[in-house]
Amino acid sequence: MLARVPTFAFHGIDTVPVETQVQIAPGLPAFALVGLPDKAVAESRERVRAALTSMGLSLPPKRILVNLAPADLGKEGSHFDLPIALGLLAAMDIIPREAATTHAALGELGLDGKLAPVAGVLPAAIGAAARGLGLVCPAPQGAEAAWSGHAPILPAESLLQLVAHFRGDAAILPPSRPAPPPSPPEPDLIDVKGQETAKRALEVAAAGGHNLLLIGPPGAGKSMLAARLPGLLPDLTPAEALEVSMIHSVAGLLREGRLITRPPFREPHHTASQAALAGGGHRAKPGEISLAHRGVLFLDELPEFPRLTLEALRQPLETGRTTVARASAHVTYPARFQLVAAMNPCRCGHLGDPSRECAKAPRCGEEYQGRLSGPLLDRIDLFVEVMPIPPAELTRVRPGESSATVAARVAEARARQRHRYGADGPRCNAEADGAVLRETLAADAEALAFAETAAARLRLSTRGFARTLRVARTLADLAGSEFVRRVHVAEALTWRSRTVREVA
Numbered sequence: 001m002l003a004r005v006p007t008f009a010f011h012g013i014d015t016v017p018v019e020t021q022v023q024i025a026p027g028l029p030a031f032a033l034v035g036l037p038d039k040a041v042a043e044s045r046e047r048v049r050a051a052l053t054s055m056g057l058s059l060p061p062k063r064i065l066v067n068l069a070p071a072d073l074g075k076e077g078s079h080f081d082l083p084i085a086l087g088l089l090a091a092m093d094i095i096p097r098e099a100a101t102t103h104a105a106l107g108e109l110g111l112d113g114k115l116a117p118v119a120g121v122l123p124a125a126i127g128a129a130a131r132g133l134g135l136v137c138p139a140p141q142g143a144e145a146a147w148s149g150h151a152p153i154l155p156a157e158s159l160l161q162l163v164a165h166f167r168g169d170a171a172i173l174p175p176s177r178p179a180p181p182p183s184p185p186e187p188d189l190i191d192v193k194g195q196e197t198a199k200r201a202l203e204v205a206a207a208g209g210h211n212l213l214l215i216g217p218p219g220a221g222k223s224m225l226a227a228r229l230p231g232l233l234p235d236l237t238p239a240e241a242l243e244v245s246m247i248h249s250v251a252g253l254l255r256e257g258r259l260i261t262r263p264p265f266r267e268p269h270h271t272a273s274q275a276a277l278a279g280g281g282h283r284a285k286p287g288e289i290s291l292a293h294r295g296v297l298f299l300d301e302l303p304e305f306p307r308l309t310l311e312a313l314r315q316p317l318e319t320g321r322t323t324v325a326r327a328s329a330h331v332t333y334p335a336r337f338q339l340v341a342a343m344n345p346c347r348c349g350h351l352g353d354p355s356r357e358c359a360k361a362p363r364c365g366e367e368y369q370g371r372l373s374g375p376l377l378d379r380i381d382l383f384v385e386v387m388p389i390p391p392a393e394l395t396r397v398r399p400g401e402s403s404a405t406v407a408a409r410v411a412e413a414r415a416r417q418r419h420r421y422g423a424d425g426p427r428c429n430a431e432a433d434g435a436v437l438r439e440t441l442a443a444d445a446e447a448l449a450f451a452e453t454a455a456a457r458l459r460l461s462t463r464g465f466a467r468t469l470r471v472a473r474t475l476a477d478l479a480g481s482e483f484v485r486r487v488h489v490a491e492a493l494t495w496r497s498r499t500v501r502e503v504a
Contacts (some may be wrong), residue, residue, distance in 0.1 A: 001025070003097050004481070005081040006104040006133055012286075012331045013246045015120075015127030018287030019069045020080070022087030025176075027063035033084075037075045042317040044081045048109040051085060055160050060092065064115075074329070076283050080105035082136065082200040085159055092198075095166040103134040103154060104275045105410035106350070113159040118251035121145050122245055125153065136162065142175030142462045143257025144249065178257050186231035190402040191224070195390045198225050200382040201495065203406050206232035207413035208474030209430035211317070211339040211379060213302070216386030218349045222342035225386065226298045231338055231403040232410050233296075240294045243334065247293055252288050264295035264336075270304040278312040284324040284331040289316050292337040303371040310376055313339070316381045320431070339380070344368070381430070381467045383497040427480055429474045434466035436474050443483040447472075451489045458496065468492045471480040 001024045007017040031045050049059060059495045066084055071215050083105040090100040090453050106124055108116040115138040125148035128135040134152035142155025145297045154172045156162045158316060159379075164170040192199060198214065205212040212229075214222040236244060279287035289297055299305060315390055319338035321459045346365035372418035389397065417428055426432045441448050451472070455465045469484070471492035476484045 001091045001093075003087045003100060005090065005100045006128075006131075007080060007106055007121070008104060008127055009073060010077075010120050010123065010250060011329070012257070013123050013243075014248050015123050016073060017127070017131065018073070018075065018080075020083040020087045021067040021069055022084070022091045023065045023067075024060060024088075024091045025063050025065070025441050029059075029061045029063070031059065031064045031066075033066045033068075033282065035066075035071045035075055036073060037068060037080070038077075040078045041068070041080050043107075044084055045317075047078075047081050047109045047111065048085045048088065050089070051081075051109045051113040051159050052097060054111065054113045055163070057092075059088070064088070077118065077120075078108040079120065080356060081109040082115065082159075085109060085138070086162070089159075089163065089325055098165045100109070102427035103152070104107075104128040105135045105136040107136070107156070109159065113141065113156060115156055117141050117252075119411045120250050122147060122254060123247035125151060125244070141210065141257060143178045144254055146175045146177045146257070146385060147245070147259060157412055173207075176258075177422045180444045183262065186403065187224075187258070188231065188403045189228045189406055191401055192221060192228065192400065193394050193397040194400075195221055195225065195386060196400070198384050198386050199400065199406075200380045203232065204384055204471065204474055204478065205229065205338070205340070205496075206410045207429075207478050208381075208417075209338050209428035210381035210471055210474065211378045211430070212341070212382045212384065213377075214340070214342040214384050214386050215345055216342075217351075217388060219343060220386045222386050222390040223298075223300055225342045226296075226300075226342060227265075228403060229296055229338075231264055232407045233263045234407070234411050234414055236261055236263060236294055243321050247286050247290050247334065251291060253291070258458070263294075265290055265298065266292040266295070267298040267300065270301045272305070272309065274306070274312050278316070278322050279308050279324045279331075279335075280335055280494055282328060285366075286333045287322065288335075289313065289322055289337055290333040291337040293334045294336060295338070297337045297339050299339070299341040302343040303322045303368055307371065307373070311373065314379065323464040334425075341380070343372075347464055378461055378463050379467075381471050384495070392493045409478060413474065416477045416480075429470045429477070432473070434469065437466070437469040437484075440476075441469060441484045442490075444485055446484040447489050450486050454493050458493070460496070464496065468496060471495060 003022045005020040006018055007018050034044055063502045086100050086105055089095045090097045108118050114170045117138045119141050121137050121141040121144050125135045125145035129148045129151035135145050139157045142153055145153045153174055155175045165172045216222055240390050241259045241261050248254045266288045267313040275281050277288050280292055316335040322333055322335040324331045350356040351365040471485045472488040475491055476490040
């Protein structure tokens with residue numbers, strides 16, 4: 001007696017088809033599970049046994065063999081509980097064997113037969129739809145699976161409910177997609193008093209997707225500015241929302257089956273490990289840079305992060321993806337994020353303030369800023385000094401523009417970029433190829449000559465020159481200019497200063 005139930009293993013956000021093969025054969029009573037299972041999968045034998053017992057069923061006194069094919073692929077996670085249980089029920093002729101082959105299944109079983117939520121339901125539903133299968137999943141995640149398209153979804157509360165459905169006694173109703181939740185209020189730029197230079201940099205960063213570093217003493221408003229960047233960004237496109245939601249689904253962070261429609265904002269603490277930031281761990285989970293995909297990664301107190309952790313950002317900042325290497329496999333996650341970082345000018349935070357400067361200046365600042373490597377800093381487009389506003393001026397500063405006003409200009413600039421690069425091209429200027437940008441710059445001979453001369457005098461690297469051109473292209477888009485002019489190049493070059501001393 002052999003039964004087969006389709007399910008999936010996960011390789012990043014991609015699904016790998018797995019066939020759960022259950023055989024009940026004569027022999028001494030045994031329950032063997034093969035196919036490179038990890039500890040969580042191996043323990044499913046006891047959970048399945050207890051779930052069947054709660055239904056008044058017992059395993060036959062024969063040799064039971066469960067094979068998770070392909071056998072050379074490692075299986076991880078508790079979501080294999082449900083396909084194993086369904087395979088056993090089909091092999092015992094409690095449910096029709098043909099019915100078990102039409103739906104992929106994933107879910108964790110409780111000892112009472114209830115189904116508990118698991119990670120990866122959204123990519124599993126998309127994988128099932130691509131293969132012409134339905135999906136059986138825990139009831140709380142039915143709405144999440146419904147975003148896969150037209151694949152039939154069976155959101156089950158328990159194993160007993162599934163038995164009744166497959167036997168034709170009581171049908172399980174398909175789920176409905178939840179209505180988009182109202183957008184939570186985001187911090188508004190109008191709350192920031194003064195800081196016009198920093199707000200201009202924030203607008204440029206939002207319009208072109210550029211990386212930004214804010215440098216200033218404690219309390220100057222660096223974190224306050226960074227928190228308002230997501231409110232300037234446009235909504236995710238449907239394709240981006242699905243991709244971002246798949247990453248969060250694999251990480252087990254997708255709530256109430258709702259797709260993520262706004263750019264995510266992640267702000268890990270500076271004690272975060274390399275695996276937490278770049279991805280990894282025992283099950284190669286996505287890290288903060290992948291959870292910030294198509295959104296913002298904010299690193300406060302940048303020099304306080306371990307150096308190896310920061311160096312792990314270098315490749316993802318260039319390629320838009322991160323690869324977690326394991327002895328048996330390499331798992332790749334998307335990681336096209338916008339880096340926004342903040343730091344004090346020195347350890348005490350008051351370098352450049354004559355009234356409070358410490359006795360170790362300037363060596364204090366040099367040592368502190370020296371924790372950041374040149375290659376990492378070369379990947380940052382905008383360096384901004386944020387100085388505190390005296391209390392006497394703070395109460396008299398007139399309110400600035402709101403986030404909605406600035407976001408409208410950002411949306412217009414992004415629309416120009418979409419029109420220029422096309423649907424299949426870069427999403428924004430920060431992702432554009434340097435050759436494309438030089439073509440737009442070549443239309444103005446004066447701007448091109450100025451850019452080349454300035455790059456040579458400032459000793460910009462090839463990467464730094466290309467990133468300066470990208471910023472100049474964004475400034476032109478904000479100004480509504482078809483071509484990059486000298487004034488745009490000049491402003492872009494002012495953002496390349498790296499320290500408080502250079503800015504001053």
